[in-house]
Amino acid sequence: MHLDDMKKRQEYIRNFSIIAHIDHGKSTLADRILQKTETVSDREMQDQLLDSMDLERERGITIKLNAVELTYTAKDGKEYTFHLIDTPGHVDFTYEVSRSLAACEGAVLVVDAAQGIEAQTLANVYLAIDNDLEIIPVINKIDLPAADPERVRKEIEDVIGIDASEAVLASAKAGIGIEDILEQIVEYVPAPQGDLEAPLKALIFDSVYDSYRGVVLNIRIMDGIVKPGDTIQLMSNGKTFEVTEVGIFSPKAVPRDYLMVGDVGYLTASIKTVQDTRVGDTVTLANNPATEPLAGYRKMNPMVYCGLYPIDTAKYNDLREALEKLQLNDSALDFEPETSQALGFGFRCGFLGLLHMDVIQERLEREFNLELITTAPSVIYHVNKTDGTQIVVDNPAEFPEPGVIDSVEEPYVKAQIMVPNEFVGAVMEISQRKRGEFVTMDYLDDYRVNVVYNIPLSEIVFDFFDRLKSGTKGYASLDYEIIGYRESRLVKMDILLNGEKVDALSFIVHRDFSFERGKAIVEKLKKLIPRQQFEVPVQAAIGTKIVARSDIKALRKNVLAKCYGGDVSRKRKLLEKQKEGKKRMKQIGSVEVPQEAFMAVLKMDEDEPKK
Numbered sequence: 001m002h003l004d005d006m007k008k009r010q011e012y013i014r015n016f017s018i019i020a021h022i023d024h025g026k027s028t029l030a031d032r033i034l035q036k037t038e039t040v041s042d043r044e045m046q047d048q049l050l051d052s053m054d055l056e057r058e059r060g061i062t063i064k065l066n067a068v069e070l071t072y073t074a075k076d077g078k079e080y081t082f083h084l085i086d087t088p089g090h091v092d093f094t095y096e097v098s099r100s101l102a103a104c105e106g107a108v109l110v111v112d113a114a115q116g117i118e119a120q121t122l123a124n125v126y127l128a129i130d131n132d133l134e135i136i137p138v139i140n141k142i143d144l145p146a147a148d149p150e151r152v153r154k155e156i157e158d159v160i161g162i163d164a165s166e167a168v169l170a171s172a173k174a175g176i177g178i179e180d181i182l183e184q185i186v187e188y189v190p191a192p193q194g195d196l197e198a199p200l201k202a203l204i205f206d207s208v209y210d211s212y213r214g215v216v217l218n219i220r221i222m223d224g225i226v227k228p229g230d231t232i233q234l235m236s237n238g239k240t241f242e243v244t245e246v247g248i249f250s251p252k253a254v255p256r257d258y259l260m261v262g263d264v265g266y267l268t269a270s271i272k273t274v275q276d277t278r279v280g281d282t283v284t285l286a287n288n289p290a291t292e293p294l295a296g297y298r299k300m301n302p303m304v305y306c307g308l309y310p311i312d313t314a315k316y317n318d319l320r321e322a323l324e325k326l327q328l329n330d331s332a333l334d335f336e337p338e339t340s341q342a343l344g345f346g347f348r349c350g351f352l353g354l355l356h357m358d359v360i361q362e363r364l365e366r367e368f369n370l371e372l373i374t375t376a377p378s379v380i381y382h383v384n385k386t387d388g389t390q391i392v393v394d395n396p397a398e399f400p401e402p403g404v405i406d407s408v409e410e411p412y413v414k415a416q417i418m419v420p421n422e423f424v425g426a427v428m429e430i431s432q433r434k435r436g437e438f439v440t441m442d443y444l445d446d447y448r449v450n451v452v453y454n455i456p457l458s459e460i461v462f463d464f465f466d467r468l469k470s471g472t473k474g475y476a477s478l479d480y481e482i483i484g485y486r487e488s489r490l491v492k493m494d495i496l497l498n499g500e501k502v503d504a505l506s507f508i509v510h511r512d513f514s515f516e517r518g519k520a521i522v523e524k525l526k527k528l529i530p531r532q533q534f535e536v537p538v539q540a541a542i543g544t545k546i547v548a549r550s551d552i553k554a555l556r557k558n559v560l561a562k563c564y565g566g567d568v569s570r571k572r573k574l575l576e577k578q579k580e581g582k583k584r585m586k587q588i589g590s591v592e593v594p595q596e597a598f599m600a601v602l603k604m605d606e607d608e609p610k611k
């Protein structure tokens with residue numbers, strides 16, 4: 001293709017993402033767009049095509065971003081090339097949303113016509129505004145009986161402050177309004193600006209490891225052109241590689257002769273080691289390099305830590321390799337080796353939040369066939385010691401003894417909770433109980449309120465969102481950001497089984513709640529840990545002081561005894577159930593402890609006193 005033709009082509013490229021609160025219909029709309037542009041035939045069409053991971057499909061949430069190229073013939077008769085870049089919607093993945101937005105010029109903002117603006121609608125739209133994207137509002141699910149598009153239109157204008165007079169009224173499910181959305185993308189999303197003749201600059205916005213091709217980079221070309229045979233250089237480390245293939249996703253990988261400014265696609269260059277590439281890095285050409293790298297990404301720091309231990313100790317190296325592979329396209333995942341007296345060799349891993357933690361854990365088990373014991377998540381504490389030094393603790397087991405602690409600081413977040421006004425009381429009660437400090441409350445419109453609290457992150461990590469959802473019939477939406485560290489009266493609670501301290505069960509708790517939590521946890525553990533051949537005392541202690549105790553009685557009879565040898569199928573079921581339970585047991589000293597016990601601290605019953 002001639003340079004002039006390429007420049008012409010650049011004018012017909014549109015790069016955009018779809019942003020939305022969870023469940024407002026982003027994936028469904030993406031599917032409709034693929035269908036409408038005949039990127040996939042109806043026969044190939046499976047629901048939620050862009051969500052490529054099994055796990056994602058099962059959970060119904062979007063986690064990893066994907067990019068797909070579509071061709072759309074607009075009403076002006078011209079053919080446009082669209083790159084649709086998928087974004088995750090959950091609060092834990094804000095970082096990935098901003099990654100994908102950096103590769104676009106526009107964002108389609110989907111808002112549910114019955115629900116209106118929710119916490120992640122706002123969080124995502126602000127990210128898009130930060131990235132200077134053109135925002136195209138779409139009011140989705142107008143087919144629902146509860147839809148109130150005019151109210152939502154007004155809400156978009158009042159709360160976000162953008163013009164919504166032309167917002168498309170759509171139903172992704174029923175296929176209404178799809179063409180109008182595509183036309184608005186053509187009209188309002190600017191063509192990419194870069195310079196075709198400048199030295200290559202491409203942003204790595206994702207990368208995956210493929211056992212045949214090595215590392216596959218997902219890139220957005222900001223300037224210049226790249227083709228097979230070129231020698232590329234990664235600007236962060238200067239390493240060079242020869243390009244073996246470039247192409248686009250449609251949604252399957254389709255090789256191309258070149259990728260040029262404005263294109264979003266993939267590149268392979270026999271990059272063998274995952275550590276060589278970094279998401280956010282800039283790719284240039286070795287013989288004609290760009291002088292300045294692109295802005296890249298802010299590194300996101302993990303907020304929650306937990307221990308991951310293979311049940312089979314021989315799998316330690318497999319676990320390390322798996323974590324390295326996952327880290328390739330998830331730089332927010334952090335890990336380092338740790339040893340626990342109770343659990344042996346494993347890793348201390350850092351995550352952006354609980355969902356991130358769950359997803360990684362499930363991927364390790366499913367994609368890498370590992371069986372793991374996970375310890376309860378912990379935030380990062382700053383401990384000021386009496387000798388004047390400060391230490392950073394992400395593992396309760398390493399929390400110093402009370403005698404050497406001067407003060408402890410813990411991370412606080414500013415939480416925005418949006419709810420219909422009849423639930424404001426419930427939200428306040430839950431927030432207060434979680435040591436929240438009221439900040440403000442604003443009416444979004446006549447029905448809905450944005451309640452703002454400062455709350456310790458550790459309380460959010462516990463079960464804040466679950467409580468919030470159940471206390472508001474599922475109506476509340478939550479978004480939060482870290483606002484800094486504050487001093488709190490925190491203590492470490494140790495758990496002793498059979499008189500021995502189990503380091504993996506220690507946790508940090510506010511002094512005012514410590515007795516109740518101690519009592520609740522020993523009761524919970526008593527229920528979770530199966531009876532052994534001997535009596536096992538379970539104790540909770542602060543320092544050397546025992547604050548609660550409960551005993552697991554010794555096993556008296558064989559489980560099968562009560563079947564009287566009669567009902568065979570019942571007997572088999574019971575045995576299977578026992579076997580199932582066995583899978584996730586860890587022998588600690590002389591006691592067998594199931595996985596659930598390590599999470600017990602998260603699942604304590606509603607029996608804390610009000611502060």
Ligand SMILES: Nc1nc2c(ncn2[C@@H]2O[C@H](COP(=O)(O)OP(=O)(O)OP(=O)(O)O)[C@@H](O)[C@H]2O)c(=O)[nH]1
Nearest residue numbers: 022023024025026027028061062089141171172173
């Ligand atoms: N009635 C109706 N339901 C819709 C419409 N669009 C999507 N849905 C339904 O809403 C639910 C959520 O849709 P998704 O497309 O998975 O939502 P999402 O925003 O991609 O959700 P995440 O992937 O979790 O971020 C699904 O059950 C859809 O079938 C619509 O226009 N009308």
